[in-house]
Amino acid sequence: MCRWLAYSGTPILLDNILYKPAHSLIDQSLHSRLGVETTNGDGFGIGWYTPDGSTGTPAVVRDVGPAWNNRNLREIAQHIRSPLFFAHIRASTGTAVQQTNCHPFRHGRWMWMHNGAIAGFHTLRRELCLAVEPSLYPDIEGSTDSEVMFFLALTFGLDEDPPGAVARMAGLVERTGHAHGIAAPLQMTVAVTDGSVTWAFRYASGGTARSLYYSTKVDSLRALHPDLTFLQEVSDETRLVVSEPLGDLPGAWNEVPEHHYGVVRPGADALLPFAPAPV
Template sequence: MCRWIAYSGTPILLSQVLFRPEHSLIDQSLHSRLGVETTNGDGFGIGWYPGDTDTDTPAVLRDVGPAWNNRNLLEVAHHVRSGLFFAHIRASTGTAVQQTNCHPFRSGRWMWMHNGMISEFSRLRRDLALAVDPALYAGIEGSTDSELMFFLALTFGLTDDPPGAVARMAGLVETTGQAYGVPHPLQMTVAVTDGVRVWAFRYSSEGRSRSLYYSTRVETLRALHPDASFLRDVSDDTRLVVSEPLGTLPGAWNEVPESSHGIIQPGGDELHAFRPVPPGGPRPN
């Protein structure tokens, strides 16, 4: 599968998250502890919002090589500072290793990344692709299930109601899979952002989803670890959502509950249950 990180909070150099932690994303690309594969070397990507420019669209850097030895990634990470960024390392589930298949995916100001798979995607692909809004379809550049999931969510109103759109996307995938006799069509942890808020989803048809964690509130960590100097440099609203904990600091990481989604946003984070909505079903509460 894959590993990913979503960061929101005090603007920092990307290297502080991607390279410096004990079990950083770069370390996970070689030594994943909780993923299906130990090595995630089928490409990588980072996406960030500059914050000091007139554009509200994210910058994206993607490549097909492994993250652990990419000099461009090292250079960018040590010179780019951002308060909201995504990073992803890929382990292909069958689609080609090519730049357009690397995450995160972008549409306007929105970014999306995914760990998991649509089971028997080659059989389901045509039916799912036909459900994408024709006005959006030309924006699909690659061949992954992950990017198609993104464009289905856009079709179902991602820009207005991210949880509802992702629920309808998941419902369509499950309904289509079941029509083809696929017992557990969907496995996903997903992060999506509009540059202000971050939504993170953990769900699978079989109820055994891939790992996902979120960081404990900074003020709580300061009380637990008053000697941890790096905690003094970030704001109280700084958060990370990660496929695997980045270190072993006691109390720092919390597992995202099965079949749930969370929102990181100004004014307070939220955690809710998540369930797919089949085609024609009512909008989720």
């Protein structure tokens, strides 16, 4: 379906994460190991916040071509340094390959990206869109289930309670799907951020949820691999959440349990159970 990563920590050139690891996100666009599709070539996107936070909102660049041969992406990655960024490579589940359908999606200070699908979205789309707050609805630009999920979360209180808003979004999707006879309506790994805290969710209504991993704490990795220069250059607060590991470094990656979500923020990371909630 898709592959994505979320980085938070010491400001770093995007190139160091997008291209340099042995199994980087760019490599995954051609050679995914854990995704439903090996190739993810239906567009890509990156979104980032400035190191000083002066703009308040993230910059987002998206394109419909594959990430592996995009010269503009390579150029941007070698010159942009950010303390928090999202990157996503897309494999469409049926909606059009167009720029407005590429992730991450942005609204105000928020960014959102998704891997997975709403089963039967063509049938459920109208009902789900009618549940979006009317003042938010005009800002939906594309035709994906992922963007509708984002705007439902915004409708259900993303500004005040991100985990609760995502749980209520998932609850509505499941209730609507079940009403149409769909046994397992929702499959998702989702990352969402307000520019300071990142939340990452792994959930499926049925079957196995899509893969999701988080990086081991930097101080523990330094003890395991004292020879790696990169680990000496980043803070203890630096974290990555990824659809699949960026390499085979022993001890570097941990699987997010199914039906859980993680919170990444300075000094207060957490891993907690997740379940859909009634609206």
